[in-house]
Amino acid sequence: MTWSPPLSEHLNDRNISLPPSRFRLFILIYWLLFGIVIVGMWTLLYDGIIPIDAVSLSSSGTPFQALYLAPFSHEIPQHLLTNVFTFFLLGVSLTIITALFRKLDSRFYLCPFIACILFVTILPFTFSTALLLVPNLELVDIVGFSGIVSAVLGMTIVILSYIIWKNFESLRFFIGTILVSVAVFFLLPLAEFRNAHAAVPNTAHQIGFLYGVLITWLIGAALMTKSKKRAYLYLAALLAALFLPIILFGITVLL
Numbered sequence: 001m002t003w004s005p006p007l008s009e010h011l012n013d014r015n016i017s018l019p020p021s022r023f024r025l026f027i028l029i030y031w032l033l034f035g036i037v038i039v040g041m042w043t044l045l046y047d048g049i050i051p052i053d054a055v056s057l058s059s060s061g062t063p064f065q066a067l068y069l070a071p072f073s074h075e076i077p078q079h080l081l082t083n084v085f086t087f088f089l090l091g092v093s094l095t096i097i098t099a100l101f102r103k104l105d106s107r108f109y110l111c112p113f114i115a116c117i118l119f120v121t122i123l124p125f126t127f128s129t130a131l132l133l134v135p136n137l138e139l140v141d142i143v144g145f146s147g148i149v150s151a152v153l154g155m156t157i158v159i160l161s162y163i164i165w166k167n168f169e170s171l172r173f174f175i176g177t178i179l180v181s182v183a184v185f186f187l188l189p190l191a192e193f194r195n196a197h198a199a200v201p202n203t204a205h206q207i208g209f210l211y212g213v214l215i216t217w218l219i220g221a222a223l224m225t226k227s228k229k230r231a232y233l234y235l236a237a238l239l240a241a242l243f244l245p246i247i248l249f250g251i252t253v254l255l
Helices: 020-046 066-072 077-103 107-121 123-133 146-165 171-192 199-224 228-254
Strands: none
Touching (some): 020 066, 066 123, 066 146, 107 123, 107 146, 123 199, 146 199
16 A cells, blocks of 8 residues: 655645646745735835834844734835845746746645745744844844745755755755755855844844755655655654744743
């Protein structure tokens, strides 16, 4: 008796039953929703309808709604445009890569789908709480989409690694992905080399990047492994990585 991974009823079928029209519709809705949220939040902040301290992360105290909204908020237009432009370039490359996987009838094409859904649902909470838990990092009205953009960059690294090594559970994939990820992790601060107060954005970029790599890696491994036990192990590790910062932050607040 053959076993199919538990993430989708279609995973055992190499001819994935997601028609091209639904595939394109998903991508369109995803980017449209992202655009509405980001531009909408900037408009509300720019017009003064929502005060910045209501949607920003601060070490002295962060409102609950800010844990989700801070990664989607921008205080100045330059910050917004830089993040949206970078996100757009990464999004185009990911869309092309995902479409190619779909044409190859590889169920791995579901990996960016699932990862992107996590990026707009759970990851904002995880990212915000992880940033607030970093010791000796003083946050004052921190907002910005660059953490999620960095997560998409991490996703892209893992997808390209899979294209090269084609097996999430191989030693070559593990070593290659780790080496590339470490290199990118230490190169990310170069994006803020002109910023005299770069500690916070650099940390945010690095946290987002690490989560992008981890989420995509674990989802891809769960999708592609032939072992039922390992699939559940990867999913358990994914849930632990996403919810651990949230739980730890909740404990610190209660104490």
